[in-house]
Amino acid sequence: MVVIKRGAIKSFTSLERIKREVELLSELRSEYYPQQHHFNIDVKTKEFEIVESYIEGKTLRDSMAEFKEPKDIFRLLSSLTKGLAIIWDKNIVHRDLKPENIIIRPSGLPCIIDLGIARFIDLEALTKTISPIGPCTPIYAAPEQLNNNKNLIDPRTDFFGLGIISLELFLGVHPFDPNIVGNHYSIVENIMQNIYALETGSVKQNNSVTEFASKTLKTQPYQRFRNYQMLNDFISQQE
Amino acid sequence: MKVYHQTGFRDNWNRESYLNGIGDGLIFSPINIDADKLLGFDSILKVNSFLDPQLYLLNEAKGTLHTYPYFPGNLKPDFSTPDLDNSNLQIAQLCVDYQVANNFKYLVIPTRYNEDNPTSYFIQSTEFFVLPFCEYVRGNNINKKILLSVIVKPIMLSDEEKRNEALNWITSHQQVDGVYLIFENNFNSKQIKDFDYLLNTLRFISVLKENQMEVHIGYTNTEAILYSIAMPDSISIGSYENLRSFGIKRFQDIENSPMRAPNARLYSSKLFQWIDYQYITAMKSLLPSYEDFFDDSEFKPLMFKPEFKWHFAKPEPYKHYFYVFDNQIKSIPIEQICRIEKLKEDLRSAITLFKKIENVVFLDDNSNGSHLPTWLNVINAYQRELDN
Numbered sequence A: 001m002v003v004i005k006r007g008a009i010k011s012f013t014s015l016e017r018i019k020r021e022v023e024l025l026s027e028l029r030s031e032y033y034p035q036q037h038h039f040n041i042d043v044k045t046k047e048f049e050i051v052e053s054y055i056e057g058k059t060l061r062d063s064m065a066e067f068k069e070p071k072d073i074f075r076l077l078s079s080l081t082k083g084l085a086i087i088w089d090k091n092i093v094h095r096d097l098k099p100e101n102i103i104i105r106p107s108g109l110p111c112i113i114d115l116g117i118a119r120f121i122d123l124e125a126l127t128k129t130i131s132p133i134g135p136c137t138p139i140y141a142a143p144e145q146l147n148n149n150k151n152l153i154d155p156r157t158d159f160f161g162l163g164i165i166s167l168e169l170f171l172g173v174h175p176f177d178p179n180i181v182g183n184h185y186s187i188v189e190n191i192m193q194n195i196y197a198l199e200t201g202s203v204k205q206n207n208s209v210t211e212f213a214s215k216t217l218k219t220q221p222y223q224r225f226r227n228y229q230m231l232n233d234f235i236s237q238q239e
Numbered sequence B: 001m002k003v004y005h006q007t008g009f010r011d012n013w014n015r016e017s018y019l020n021g022i023g024d025g026l027i028f029s030p031i032n033i034d035a036d037k038l039l040g041f042d043s044i045l046k047v048n049s050f051l052d053p054q055l056y057l058l059n060e061a062k063g064t065l066h067t068y069p070y071f072p073g074n075l076k077p078d079f080s081t082p083d084l085d086n087s088n089l090q091i092a093q094l095c096v097d098y099q100v101a102n103n104f105k106y107l108v109i110p111t112r113y114n115e116d117n118p119t120s121y122f123i124q125s126t127e128f129f130v131l132p133f134c135e136y137v138r139g140n141n142i143n144k145k146i147l148l149s150v151i152v153k154p155i156m157l158s159d160e161e162k163r164n165e166a167l168n169w170i171t172s173h174q175q176v177d178g179v180y181l182i183f184e185n186n187f188n189s190k191q192i193k194d195f196d197y198l199l200n201t202l203r204f205i206s207v208l209k210e211n212q213m214e215v216h217i218g219y220t221n222t223e224a225i226l227y228s229i230a231m232p233d234s235i236s237i238g239s240y241e242n243l244r245s246f247g248i249k250r251f252q253d254i255e256n257s258p259m260r261a262p263n264a265r266l267y268s269s270k271l272f273q274w275i276d277y278q279y280i281t282a283m284k285s286l287l288p289s290y291e292d293f294f295d296d297s298e299f300k301p302l303m304f305k306p307e308f309k310w311h312f313a314k315p316e317p318y319k320h321y322f323y324v325f326d327n328q329i330k331s332i333p334i335e336q337i338c339r340i341e342k343l344k345e346d347l348r349s350a351i352t353l354f355k356k357i358e359n360v361v362f363l364d365d366n367s368n369g370s371h372l373p374t375w376l377n378v379i380n381a382y383q384r385e386l387d388n
Helices: A015-026 A060-067 A070-088 A155-171 A187-193 A207-216 A228-238 B011-019 B035-040 B081-102 B119-139 B154-158 B160-170 B195-210 B224-230 B277-286 B316-330 B336-358 B372-387
Strands: A002-008 A036-042 A047-053 A102-104 A110-112 B002-006 B025-028 B106-109 B145-152 B178-183 B214-218 B234-237 B265-268 B273-276
Touching: A015 A036, A060 A070, A060 A102, A060 A155, A070 A110, A070 A155, A070 A207, A070 A228, A155 A207, A155 A228, A207 A228, B002 B011, B002 B214, B002 B316, B011 B025, B011 B316, B035 B081, B081 B106, B081 B119, B106 B119, B106 B178, B119 B145, B119 B160, B145 B160, B145 B214, B154 B160, B154 B195, B160 B195, B178 B195, B195 B214, B195 B224, B195 B372, B224 B234, B224 B316, B224 B336, B224 B372, B234 B316, B265 B277, B265 B316, B273 B277, B336 B372
Parallel strands: B002 B025, B002 B234, B106 B145, B145 B178, B178 B214, B214 B234
Antiparallel strands: A002 A047, A036 A047, A102 A110, B265 B273
16 A cells, blocks of 8 residues: 655755755665655656555554653654664755654554655745644744754754654643743744743653753754764663 | 874974874874875874864965865866865865875864855855765775864854854764864964953853864964863964964965064963063063973973073974973863862962062063953853853
8 A cells, every 4th residue: 555645846946955865765665664666856847746655553643642651752762763863864854753744553663754845845834834733834843944044954953853742742732832831922933932841730840851852952953962873872861 | 181283384393292292193284294295204193193184275275285185276277166066076085085094083074264154154165075075984984083174263252143053063964073173363462361252162162062072172372271171172282373373374375475583482381371581581680580480391491591592493492382281281180170170270370470470570461461360250250151
């Protein structure tokens, strides 16, 4: 069974780099990613088309209750970073990590989908989206993505996404949600201002989760883990 | 913390000192030493050392730079920036191969000097130098640590946006192990006395250390000991002032430019100061124990003989500095907090000693330790930030 994804390409900047990236992604053979059978960019119609294997399982969005405990969260993070390291090593950034883009297989192993698609999407349009479940929603985006500062996008951008996901799993709500941080801004505005919650009325702070979030959710990339080895080291100490 | 010899003109003084056990390695300077001559050096001089590739001005063939295979002018006459589009891979290969052939401790990614450092500077540096360099190292399974050379302009320290841009760029390269930092120095005074500049420098180094990068600081003068409290991995010692303070003029092929002979000076670790020899002569007349203000070394007896003719071209004052400053750096405590307290104590002692000297000998601003109160204030401010 396969999944076919089509979409409009809003920007053709760095087309050569995008093509190289697409080729690399097509060559990926890893249980952490669906196998890509076809990935095409049509310059004339400004559309992309991906045909990839269907992955059995539930999205992390639908499995959140299974990952509430810090040890389960860090075990998941450990698997995710192992998978993501494969693309980070190739200088590729996922750019759109969120619970909807992670499928938990029946074996418990995560599979990361929609890899590289965010590369083609116009973020200016995204920032106007308020739905938390739309494709490439900005509520999991790092500040450099929201600022459209493409020069700053590197694996540390994905670290920010992992920071949000881990804290959301722990709290049960989005950590930048104005309802829990207690302000009237939107989630995106709270991300831009780096205002987030580490606990709620029903969930008390956990030192490991707090430390991980504090390090990954920094506004400036240089304040986060510098590379995935440092990220992995931290995660493995918590498992 | 290690001490590297920043070599340049009269690099034989550095090599001789290093072979006598002073310093932990050398930073070789292509404009001052022929590429083949460097290849022929004994490995003992190179195995703990590294090369400063000096592509700062791309096609400026100062000194012996043109003898290096990666010098762009050798690939194409009148090489200019647009040529990097097609030649960056070749330059990277030649630059890596030359460094590997010398078996240096580190491989250093070149950097260019840019007067204004626009945002495109970082993008181009990545495209033209960092990526091709790292990809070639990786593709050829070369197992050596990689240092990124970076010229830190004063605005990158003082302006938050520029600082963030520089730090985000430096820390973005996953395959780079460390950084060879060169702080551009536009100060007129011989010692740095600018509180904000020094504090921001300490912060800059700290961020890189927090990112677990090796931090090697080139072109340092005595402020290196102040930088030590931010826990860099190494600082440098150099003979002439242009090796203890980075200025791009050293790499420009300016014919018939006026040369100014510097006054000979002697460094004192007790005073954290180079003292103009004319004041040493005055101290000799006015202070009975004047020799005690200066460190002992094998060169001291000769320099303090009445017949010694002080001159900037004589090796003794510089070799004395290498020996004394290396010892001073090696004697600092390993723990950061102990290092800070020891430095504060030593700086206070130096200020007291200056008071004794200035009771009878008047010194100018470049010899009187006027930088010391600022250094103490910088340390206090930095320490407060650490405590918070």
